[in-house]
Amino acid sequence: MNKSINNQIETDNLNVTYHNNHVLKNINIKIPAKQLTAIIGPSGCGKTTLLKSFNRLLEIQDDVKIHGKIVVDGINIMSGGLNVPDIRKKMGLISQKPYPLPMSIFENVAYGLRIHHDKNTKELAEAVQNCLQEVGLWSEVKDRLHDPASRLSVGQQQRLCLARAIAVQPEVILCDEPTSALDPVSAQQIEKLLLKLKTQYTVILVTHTLRQAKRVADYVIFLYFGKVVEQGPADEVFNHPKTPEMKAYLEGEIS
Numbered sequence: 001m002n003k004s005i006n007n008q009i010e011t012d013n014l015n016v017t018y019h020n021n022h023v024l025k026n027i028n029i030k031i032p033a034k035q036l037t038a039i040i041g042p043s044g045c046g047k048t049t050l051l052k053s054f055n056r057l058l059e060i061q062d063d064v065k066i067h068g069k070i071v072v073d074g075i076n077i078m079s080g081g082l083n084v085p086d087i088r089k090k091m092g093l094i095s096q097k098p099y100p101l102p103m104s105i106f107e108n109v110a111y112g113l114r115i116h117h118d119k120n121t122k123e124l125a126e127a128v129q130n131c132l133q134e135v136g137l138w139s140e141v142k143d144r145l146h147d148p149a150s151r152l153s154v155g156q157q158q159r160l161c162l163a164r165a166i167a168v169q170p171e172v173i174l175c176d177e178p179t180s181a182l183d184p185v186s187a188q189q190i191e192k193l194l195l196k197l198k199t200q201y202t203v204i205l206v207t208h209t210l211r212q213a214k215r216v217a218d219y220v221i222f223l224y225f226g227k228v229v230e231q232g233p234a235d236e237v238f239n240h241p242k243t244p245e246m247k248a249y250l251e252g253e254i255s
Contacts, residue, residue, distance in 0.1 A: 006032065006033045006034075007030040007031060007032055007033065008031055008032065008033035008034075008072065008073060008171070008172065008202045009029075009030075009031040009054060009070070009071065009072050009172070009202070009204075010029065010030045010031070010069075010070075010071045011027050011028060011029050011053075011068060011069060011070050011071070012028060012068055012069035012071070013026050013027070013028060013067070013068040013069070014026070014027040014028075014050075014053065014066070014067070014068035014069070014070060015027070015065075015066070015067045015068050016046075016049055016053060016058065016064065016065070016066050017064070017065040017066075018049075018061070018063065018064055019063050022226065023046045023049045023226050024046045024049055024050060024053070024226050025225075025226045025227050026068075026227070027050065027068070027227075027228055028228065029221055029228055029231055030231075031202065031204060031219070031221075032202070032218070032219055033202050034198060034199065034200070034201065034202055035198060035202065035203075035218035035219055036194060036195065036198045036203040036204075036205060036216055036217055036218050036219070037202075037203070037204050037205065037217065037218065037219040037220070037221065038205050038206075038207055038212075038213040038216065038217035038219070038220050038221070038234070039051060039204065039205070039206045039207075039221045039223065040207060040208075040210065040213050040220060040221070040222055040223070040249075041222055041223035041224055041229075041249070042224065042249070042254055042255060043208065045223040045224055045225060045226060046223050046226045047206040047223055048176050048177075048206055050206075050221075050223065051174050051176055051204060051206050052093075052174075052176075053066065053070060054070060054072070054091055054172070054174060054204070055087060055088045055090075055091035055093060055174060056077065056078075056084055056087055056088065057088070057093070059084075066078065072087070072090070072172075073171075089116060089168055089170065090170050090171045090172060091170055091171075091172045091173075091174055092162075092165030092166060092168070092170040092172070092173045092174065092201075093165065093174045093176070094158070094161055094162055094165060094173065094174065094175045094176065094178045095161075095176050095178070096176055096177045096178065096180050096181055097181050098154060098157035098158040098160070098161045098181070099161065100149035100150060100152070100157050100160055100161060100164075101149065101164075102148075102149075102150070103148070103149065104145065104146045104147060104148060104149065105141050105144065105145050105146070105147060105148075105149050105152070105160065106128055106145040106146055108149045108160055108161075108163075108164050109127075109128045109131050109132060109160070109163050109164050109167050110124055110127075110128050110167075111164065111167075112164060112167050112168040113127055113128070113167050113168065115168075116168050117168075127167065128145075128167070129142075131163040131164075131166055131167045132160075132163050134163065134166060134197075135159040135160075135162045135163045135166075135193055136159065136189065136193065137156060137159045137160060137163060140156065141156070153186070154181060154182060154183075154186065155182050155183065155185070155186025155187075155189065155190075156186075158178060158179075158181075158182060158186065158190060159189065159190070159193070162178075162190070162193060166197070166201070170201065171201060171202060172201060172202045172203075172204065173194075173197060173201045173202070173203045173204070174204050175194065175203065175204065175205045175206065176206045177206055177207060177208055178190055178194075178205070179191065179207075179209075179212070180208065191212065191215065191216055194216060195216055198218070205217070210249070210250070213234070214234070214238055217234040218233065218234055219231075219232070219233055219234060220232065220233075220234045220237040220238070222237065222245070222246055222249065224245050224249075224254070229243050229245045229246060230242060230243050230245070230246045238250065
């Protein structure tokens with residue numbers, strides 16, 4: 001008997017339009033909790049738009065219209081009256097290019113902790129250390145915690161941004177092509193971290209690299225021209241694709 005899957009995020013006929021451009025069309029997906037879901041598809045198919053709909057970041061842009069439901073832990077986050085900062089606190093976002101805050105390494109991680117958690121000096125230092133250890137950065141920066149974060153390498157900055165994201169104890173980590181700006185060694189470090197973190201968090205990864213999705217994904221959503229063409233467990237989607245579009249994408253005919 002198959003163990004029932006707990007879906008953390010579900011959408012119901014989600015539609016997104018930018019400046020009269022219909023980007024996402026009737027999106028109906030289910031994202032399992034504490035697994036790594038990869039959103040794949042050709043450039044311009046709506047992957048990042050879908051990702052940013054989950055924490056309602058799309059709303060900060062002008063002339064964006066969103067219709068449909070996004071249900072997180074059983075609550076439709078598109079409903080009125082909800083506290084949007086609370087929604088975003090549940091969703092840590094890692095961008096393509098790391099964006100450390102213009103402050104020290106320590107303060108980058110402590111920033112969210114100061115806002116969302118009431119910790120004394122000792123507790124704050126311990127929390128920062130734990131987060132840096134969790135992303136494999138502590139041993140590299142422990143002797144220069146008060147140096148500007150901008151002095152870190154790009155790969156280190158991306159791990160710092162990941163530490164900053166998990167510091168506020170989110171439930172979901174949203175990753176928008178987090179390795180695209182990194183060298184192969186740093187990219188491999190981030191992949192390993194995401195595989196480790198999925199035991200504690202639901203990880204959603206937008207990737208333009210099919211090889212990466214095959215390496216790390218438990219579940220796959222394939223977008224094509226703003227529509228979900230195929231979704232399911234990674235093994236099924238990659239080894240037994242059901243649609244001509246998915247087959248063509250896997251064979252490199254669609255890129």
